[in-house]
Every structure is written in C-alpha cells, then in structure tokens.
Amino acid sequence: MIHCEGLVKIYKTEEVEVMALQGLNLDVEDGEMMAIIGASGSGKSTLLNILGGLDRPSAGQVRVGEWDLTKISEQDLVRYKRSTVGFIWQNNARNLLPYLTALENVTLPMLLNGRYDVNRAKELLDAVGLSHRMKNRLEQLSGGEQQRVAIAIALANQPKLLLADEPTGAVDTATAEVIMNIFREINREMGVTVLIVTHDLALAKKVDRVVAIRDGLTSSEFLRGGYAPSGAPGGQGDLHQEFTVVDRVGRLQIPQEYLQEMGIRDKVILEFDGEKILIKPPSQEDSLTHAEETFPSGTQTIS
Structure with a gap:
C-alpha cells in the first residue's frame, strides 16, 4: 500500500533550512494496521502530510497504491485525496464543521465527491457507536464523540488508506481505548489500511507493527509476536519484538541512550x-x- 524510499523533505525560509526527513524508508502492506512513533520534531507528522497529499516531498520516492506522489498532478492530487486516503486530525476543529450535524458532516465529503449516500453515512455513524447522535452539532458532542464522528467522515468516500495524526491525544485513557478499538474493527471488517502517528508507546499493544522515527529516519520496529526487551512498548513481557532498521546502504541508528551508557562518541x-x-x-x-x-x-x- 505504501512504499517510501530515500524520502527527503526540506523546509526553507530566507534565513533557515530544516531537513524534516533525511532519506526515510518505509513499506506498509495492504490491510496492515500500524503506528509511527517518535519524539516531537522527529518527522512523523511531515511523513503523514506527504502520504495524505497535503505536502510534497523534496526528493526520494513515495507511492500509495497506484499513485506516485512525487509525480502526481494537482488535478490527480485532488482525486487522490477524495478517493484513496482519509485523514483524521488531533484537533477536532479541523475535522468537523460546527454548524452542521454529525450526519451532515459525514455526508459532506460524499457531496464533494459526487456520491451522496445518506444511508452509508448512517451506517458509518452506527459503526462508530453514534447512531443516537446523528442530529447533534459539535457543541453537543464530547471530545471523544467528535473524534468518532471524524473517523466516520474519513471513511465517507471508502478510502483504502486511513491516516490518523495523534487521534487519542486530546481524550482520556478510557476514550482512547474506545477509539483504538474502532480503528481495529474498521481495519478487520472493512480491510482499510490504518496508519496512526503518535508519541504514545502504549498504542503498540493495539496495532500489528510499530515503526519508530528518529531525526527524520526510520530507526527501529516493534512487531507483534515476540518478547519485548525492557524499555519496549508496554514494558517487559509485551508480545512485541524490537528490530533496529538497516537501510539499503547498510546504515543503522543506535539509540542515543545506548551510546551514552557505553560512552561512545564518534x-x-x-x-x-x-x-x-x-x-x-x-x-x-x-x-x-x-x-x-x-x-x-x-x-x-x-x-
């Protein structure tokens, strides 16, 4: 579903140049549910914006399904965003229009895509547990309910890929659990590939694979099915195995804490x-x- 190779993103102003991605490599299989983790400034949100068609890479290769996002035209980019990818923001104000009801918010992307289907909109709200909130507006919904409406909106045009930027960052632990269970159900029942960007290591228990990004590069992975070392997501005994990623020229990133512990510099x-x-x-x-x-x-x- 996703193939990134040597992906580079540079932001330039008159006074400064920032390299947000420094040759990142990433492959995501069709139907996979995975998370991207990393510290603030590591490049994870930049990656999500590129995959969502909201930003253009500076160099490298990036494909999503049949789309080559390095060569795509502006007209095709609109088609891509309307039909292939669904996006969920942490800030609910970017997901919902406050003067529309939950049902109207879900049908709006359908109208823009010329495929209005109110019955499907109702089915999506029912799938996220909000069939009883269809006629409610933004101020009548809790933060968790707003985020669930946002998931339904993202699924309105039957995308193949669902991107979520810190979807549980503004809700409590119990609500976060509900949202992650909805993502899992969507992934299993609808076959949608789900990619979640977060800083929360606890999400590793809810996804198939976790990829860590450090300094704009893929640094390590956690795969479900192994025994996690101390310090891995979920703590010792979690069913994940950690791998350090080796790129195509044989380079790997050693965690900074390891280098400091061993007194390694250059x-x-x-x-x-x-x-x-x-x-x-x-x-x-x-x-x-x-x-x-x-x-x-x-x-x-x-x-």
Whole structure:
C-alpha cells in the first residue's frame, strides 16, 4: 500500500533550512494496521502530510497504491485525496464543521465527491457507536464523540488508506481505548489500511507493527509476536519484538541512550564472531595503537 524510499523533505525560509526527513524508508502492506512513533520534531507528522497529499516531498520516492506522489498532478492530487486516503486530525476543529450535524458532516465529503449516500453515512455513524447522535452539532458532542464522528467522515468516500495524526491525544485513557478499538474493527471488517502517528508507546499493544522515527529516519520496529526487551512498548513481557532498521546502504541508528551508557562518541569497534556482530567502544589501548599508526615514532606534530 505504501512504499517510501530515500524520502527527503526540506523546509526553507530566507534565513533557515530544516531537513524534516533525511532519506526515510518505509513499506506498509495492504490491510496492515500500524503506528509511527517518535519524539516531537522527529518527522512523523511531515511523513503523514506527504502520504495524505497535503505536502510534497523534496526528493526520494513515495507511492500509495497506484499513485506516485512525487509525480502526481494537482488535478490527480485532488482525486487522490477524495478517493484513496482519509485523514483524521488531533484537533477536532479541523475535522468537523460546527454548524452542521454529525450526519451532515459525514455526508459532506460524499457531496464533494459526487456520491451522496445518506444511508452509508448512517451506517458509518452506527459503526462508530453514534447512531443516537446523528442530529447533534459539535457543541453537543464530547471530545471523544467528535473524534468518532471524524473517523466516520474519513471513511465517507471508502478510502483504502486511513491516516490518523495523534487521534487519542486530546481524550482520556478510557476514550482512547474506545477509539483504538474502532480503528481495529474498521481495519478487520472493512480491510482499510490504518496508519496512526503518535508519541504514545502504549498504542503498540493495539496495532500489528510499530515503526519508530528518529531525526527524520526510520530507526527501529516493534512487531507483534515476540518478547519485548525492557524499555519496549508496554514494558517487559509485551508480545512485541524490537528490530533496529538497516537501510539499503547498510546504515543503522543506535539509540542515543545506548551510546551514552557505553560512552561512545564518534567511533566504535565492530567484531563478527560468526553468529553475532558486536559493537563496543574503543579502549584506551586501541586509541594509543591508532595514534602510533597515524604518527610513527620520530614524527613531529605541530599544534
């Protein structure tokens, strides 16, 4: 469903240039439900905006289904956003029009796409548990109910891909649980690919795969079905296994906390014992040997 290779996004102003994505690689299978996690500024929302057709990449490849988003025309981009992808924002004001009822909000995307179907709109509201709230406006709905209406809106035009940007960020834990269960049901019953961007590691228990982004690059993955090490999503004993991602030229990102714990700065020693690759900091003897090789006995240096 999604293929990103060497994806780069650079934001420029007159005074500053920021590289939000630095060659990110990502593949998402059709029908998968997964989460993208990362700290603020890691590039996860930038990635979501590109996949949603709201922003253009600076370089690299990005495909969603049959669409090549690096070469798509403006006219086709409108078609893509109306038919292939549904978007859910954390801020409900971006999802709903306050002067329309819940039912009218869900039918609006259908009207824009020329496929008005009030019965389907009612079915979608029923699917998110809001059949009794169809005639209510924004101010009459709780935050969790507004977010559930937003999910129904995103599904109005039968998209193949559902993108959610921090969908549980503005609700309490119990409501977040309800919303995540709705995503899972939609994924299973409708076959929609679901991609959720979040900073909440607890979501790992609710999805098939979690991909971590650090500094605009894919750094690690957590897959359901293994035993998670201490510090992985959900804590020790969670049914997820962590993998560090190796890109196409053999680079990997070692977590910063590991580097700090081992006292590693700018170089390491790699050893292969036939089964495992060992990474360790250079010892003082290694540093002295390197210095002797670089500056043989009798060589003078100028400081």
